[in-house]
Amino acid sequence: xxxxxxxxxxxxxxxxxxxxxxxxxxxxxxxxxxxxxxxxxxxxxxxxxxxxxxxxxxxxxxxxxxxxxxxxxxxxxxxxxxxxxxxxxxxxxxxxxxxxxxxxxxxxxxxxxxxxxxxxxxxxxxxxxxxxxxxxxxxxxxxxxxxxxxxxxxxxxxxxxxxxxxxxxxxxxxxxxxxxxxxxxxxxxxxxxxxxxxxxxxxxxxxxxxxxxxxxxxxxxxxxx
Amino acid sequence: xxxxxxxxxxxxxxxxxxxxxxxxxxxxxxxxxxxxxxxxxxxxxxxxxxxxxxxxxxxxxxxxxxxxxxxxxxxxxxxxxxxxxxxxxxxxxxxxxxxxxxxxxxxxxxxxxxxxxxxxxxxxxxxxxxxxxxxxxxxxxxxxxxxxxxxxxxxxxxxxxxxxxxxxxxxxxxxxxxxxxxxxxxxxxxxxxxxxxxxxxxxxxxxxxxxxxxxxxxxxxxxxxxxxxxxxxxxxxxxxxxxxxxxxxxxxxxxxxxxxxxxxxxxxxxxxxxxxxxxxxxxxxxxxxxxxxxxxxxxxxxxxxxxxxxxxxxxxxxxxxxxxxxxxxxxxxxxxxxxxxxxxxxxxxxxxxxxxxxxxxxxxxxxxxxxxxxxxxxxxxxxxxxxxxxxxxxxxxxxxxxxxxxxxxxxxxx
Numbered sequence: 001x002x003x004x005x006x007x008x009x010x011x012x013x014x015x016x017x018x019x020x021x022x023x024x025x026x027x028x029x030x031x032x033x034x035x036x037x038x039x040x041x042x043x044x045x046x047x048x049x050x051x052x053x054x055x056x057x058x059x060x061x062x063x064x065x066x067x068x069x070x071x072x073x074x075x076x077x078x079x080x081x082x083x084x085x086x087x088x089x090x091x092x093x094x095x096x097x098x099x100x101x102x103x104x105x106x107x108x109x110x111x112x113x114x115x116x117x118x119x120x121x122x123x124x125x126x127x128x129x130x131x132x133x134x135x136x137x138x139x140x141x142x143x144x145x146x147x148x149x150x151x152x153x154x155x156x157x158x159x160x161x162x163x164x165x166x167x168x169x170x171x172x173x174x175x176x177x178x179x180x181x182x183x184x185x186x187x188x189x190x191x192x193x194x195x196x197x198x199x200x201x202x203x204x205x206x207x208x209x210x211x212x213x214x215x216x217x218x219x220x221x222x223x224x225x
Numbered sequence: 226x227x228x229x230x231x232x233x234x235x236x237x238x239x240x241x242x243x244x245x246x247x248x249x250x251x252x253x254x255x256x257x258x259x260x261x262x263x264x265x266x267x268x269x270x271x272x273x274x275x276x277x278x279x280x281x282x283x284x285x286x287x288x289x290x291x292x293x294x295x296x297x298x299x300x301x302x303x304x305x306x307x308x309x310x311x312x313x314x315x316x317x318x319x320x321x322x323x324x325x326x327x328x329x330x331x332x333x334x335x336x337x338x339x340x341x342x343x344x345x346x347x348x349x350x351x352x353x354x355x356x357x358x359x360x361x362x363x364x365x366x367x368x369x370x371x372x373x374x375x376x377x378x379x380x381x382x383x384x385x386x387x388x389x390x391x392x393x394x395x396x397x398x399x400x401x402x403x404x405x406x407x408x409x410x411x412x413x414x415x416x417x418x419x420x421x422x423x424x425x426x427x428x429x430x431x432x433x434x435x436x437x438x439x440x441x442x443x444x445x446x447x448x449x450x451x452x453x454x455x456x457x458x459x460x461x462x463x464x465x466x467x468x469x470x471x472x473x474x475x476x477x478x479x480x481x482x483x484x485x486x487x488x489x490x491x492x493x494x495x496x497x498x499x500x501x502x503x504x505x506x507x508x509x510x511x512x513x514x515x516x517x518x519x520x521x522x523x524x525x526x527x528x529x530x531x532x533x534x535x536x537x538x539x540x541x542x543x544x545x546x547x548x549x550x551x552x553x554x555x556x557x558x559x560x561x562x563x564x565x566x567x568x569x570x571x572x573x574x575x576x577x578x579x580x581x582x583x584x585x586x587x588x589x590x591x592x593x594x595x596x597x598x599x600x601x602x603x604x605x606x607x608x609x610x611x612x613x614x615x616x617x618x619x620x621x622x623x624x625x626x627x628x629x630x631x632x633x634x635x636x637x638x639x
């Protein structure tokens with residue numbers, strides 16, 4: 001059974017003056033232990049699709065299944081706390097929290113003891129290849145690559161099985177880009193995560209196990225490259 | 226627990242914004258203290274006004290020209306004594322007396338000029354005779370001014386008259402008493418035989434020589450209650466010649482006036498013909514009414530502004546919270562993307578602002594306490610009203626700010 005199944009999903013942005021159909025009748029499956037890339041030009045609807053996969057909103061048509069259960073029937077806040085985590089191009093770390101506190105945040109939401117949260121956060125920071133000196137640093141003091149690694153550590157810390165990344169290498173130089181992609185591959189292949197990456201970057205797409213290409217809100221042909 | 230800890234940490238992390246909120250709250254609390262404290266001070270002043278400004282009243286004739294020498298019915302005196310609206314009442318009754326026993330059938334032979342004591346006064350207390358001070362009277366051992374409040378046959382005789390009639394304090398003398406009426410309701414007194422009674426002289430009084438004296442210097446002073454008792458025994462009518470008192474419940478002036486109307490007392494009609502009947506009431510309430518009206522107007526105005534004031538506090542809470550939280554929208558979006566529910570987001574931020582508001586309130590209380598004394602009740606009222614109004618504004622701002630698309634905010638950041 002696929003971890004995430006997208007069945008005829010559509011999404012319309014409804015504003016006061018216009019409505020935009022960002023995603024049109026998309027269907028695809030995502031399995032654990034694989035790295036997926038969703039590519040396409042700007043405005044093709046890939047970020048919207050990722051947001052729908054993260055449960056930030058519900059599709060206006062079709063449905064998304066999480067291990068066979070409809071997303072609409074799930075507590076989506078809990079889904080994001082316990083199953084799926086999202087990493088963004090702009091990292092979206094809390095600027096006034098240190099690296100360690102940022103990584104601890106999702107665990108505190110789950111009600112873990114502080115000592116336990118600190119221990120896990122230190123372990124996660126180590127797993128994304130960062131050292132002790134980063135613990136007490138605020139985001140503004142870190143490089144882009146470090147911030148993205150901390151963001152990934154934060155995403156992993158809640159113990160979910162799905163990692164969704166929106167242009168995770170968009171603000172990184174090529175050395176850091178390679179490191180982050182390698183990290184994502186390791187997470188998928190060695191730790192069994194389902195990793196879905198939205199990207200423009202051909203290098204990132206090349207590293208993925210499977211690639212879906214989107215244009216004007218639709219998956220092209222059968223989408224598989 | 227997480228919400229409280231996170232709220233505390235957030236308040237600490239956003240130092241500048243926290244300080245701004247605390248300052249705003251402190252200033253509002255100080256303003257509310259001044260406003261509600263003023264309202265309370267006015268209410269207290271109104272409560273204490275009866276002690277600060279007493280309202281004297283007296284019975285007069287209809288034209289308002291007399292304060293003594295009238296005929297005031299006993300039913301009026303009784304009504305005054307029994308009224309809950311009246312305190313410190315004084316009344317007197319004029320009479321005449323002659324030394325020795327003069328039988329009733331010999332009275333016609335007697336002229337007023339031959340009466341030893343044509344100027345006698347019955348009083349319910351020594352201070353009812355306003356021209357006489359307590360130090361002007363010397364009592365014999367075992368007697369004091371309280372005897373004048375009794376219905377015993379005792380009297381105080383003027384020094385000059387003791388010497389003139391060769392009598393002494395401590396003596397018991399026979400007196401023929403004459404009550405006074407004004408038969409045609411004009412100023413001509415008519416002395417009527419009342420009876421012959423043995424009376425003990427319990428003290429002596431100095432001669433009153435005052436240019437502004439209310440009465441002529443009285444020769445003999447009796448307890449008026451004894452005179453009333455004698456009238457009842459003889460089944461003759463008793464009349465007081467003067468009555469004055471203080472209003473006990475000045476804030477219930479209208480109820481008092483209604484009761485006095487029921488006793489048959491009217492307002493003064495200055496054009497009325499001067500007469501001896503004491504049937505009008507003069508209440509010196511202008512100063513009290515002016516002060517009470519001003520205070521009541523102030524209180525009413527301040528109370529009517531209270532709801533608007535609280536709405537303004539709520540609006541300030543809304544605007545300050547909205548402006549300061551608006552820039553933190555991305556932070557909320559990230560919180561939401563990490564699985565914090567809308568409700569939890571609201572609670573975390575509500576706690577954060579509640580902590581800041583309370584801190585501001587405490588500083589406001591301390592600032593006021595440094596300059597004036599505070600009561601627990603006033604502090605509780607101010608802080609509660611402020612907290613409820615301000616937090617209502619904050620809650621409204623949070624509800625508005627919580628209505629956003631996480632997707633849109635996070636996409637905009639990228």
